[in-house]
Amino acid sequence: MRLNEKVAIITGGSRGIGKETALLFAKEGAKIVIGDFDTSAGEDTVNEIRRTLGEATFIQVNVIDIHLVQQMINKTVEMYGRIDILVNNAGITRDAFLTKISTEDWEQVIAVNLSGVFNCTRAVAPVMISQGSGRILNASSVVGIYGNIGQTNYAATKAGVIGMTRSWAKELGKKGITVNAVAPGFIMTDMTAKVPEKVLKMMAEKTPLGRLGQPLDVANAYLFLASDDASYINGAVLSVDGGLVL
Numbered sequence: 001m002r003l004n005e006k007v008a009i010i011t012g013g014s015r016g017i018g019k020e021t022a023l024l025f026a027k028e029g030a031k032i033v034i035g036d037f038d039t040s041a042g043e044d045t046v047n048e049i050r051r052t053l054g055e056a057t058f059i060q061v062n063v064i065d066i067h068l069v070q071q072m073i074n075k076t077v078e079m080y081g082r083i084d085i086l087v088n089n090a091g092i093t094r095d096a097f098l099t100k101i102s103t104e105d106w107e108q109v110i111a112v113n114l115s116g117v118f119n120c121t122r123a124v125a126p127v128m129i130s131q132g133s134g135r136i137l138n139a140s141s142v143v144g145i146y147g148n149i150g151q152t153n154y155a156a157t158k159a160g161v162i163g164m165t166r167s168w169a170k171e172l173g174k175k176g177i178t179v180n181a182v183a184p185g186f187i188m189t190d191m192t193a194k195v196p197e198k199v200l201k202m203m204a205e206k207t208p209l210g211r212l213g214q215p216l217d218v219a220n221a222y223l224f225l226a227s228d229d230a231s232y233i234n235g236a237v238l239s240v241d242g243g244l245v246l
Contacts (some may be wrong), residue, residue, distance in 0.1 A: 004029035012090030063116030169235030185241025
């Protein structure tokens with residue numbers, strides 16, 4: 001029970017990596033708050049946790065909306081009195097080549113993947129500072145490290161998340177708060193389900209481990225960074241990619 005009695009907010013926690021992280025954290029004793037735009041999927045995940053694993057609550061939120069984000073933080077503090085972990089997992093893709101990407105798709109990805117992480121972290125920081133402790137975990141990506149064709153907007157946000165992670169680690173470390181990022185490779189989720197099979201096969205062949213990742217691979221990385229085992233890790237970017245970027 002590495003997260004026993006810890007209170008964890010997981011944005012985008014209704015499916016994929018977020019859901020797997022919520023289930024794993026609950027199994028390890030955490031009280032889970034899933035913040036997600038998808039009410040149906042979010043409530044399904046909460047009910048699954050409640051049936052077999054422990055305590056969970058769903059709060060509908062759009063991470064673009066700073067007022068809804070603040071309400072999520074306030075409601076969590078009202079329920080539990082503290083927030084120990086924030087996993088900034090919510091994210092979207094709108095892939096296109098540079099010359100074909102629309103302004104709308106650029107701005108939407110920036111809003112969710114970059115500004116959304118900023119909004120949630122800025123809102124939770126005062127709570128964690130007052131506690132003198134906290135774990136902030138941000139979803140980056142290997143494409144934020146080395147780029148990717150057709151993902152200008154996505155790669156820009158994930159590179160930006162790394163920059164924010166390292167800045168916040170320096171600002172908040174002295175307050176007892178660690179800030180780290182996880183950079184997944186190609187993980188089998190709803191997002192990658194849109195990728196052509198031949199491309200997925202090619203990426204698996206390029207990966208030294210010879211396979212694509214599973215959501216649990218990333219959830220395990222989040223668990224480690226959220227636990228006391230990682231108390232001296234701050235400002236790190238942990239690649240979970242099977243060696244793809246070597």
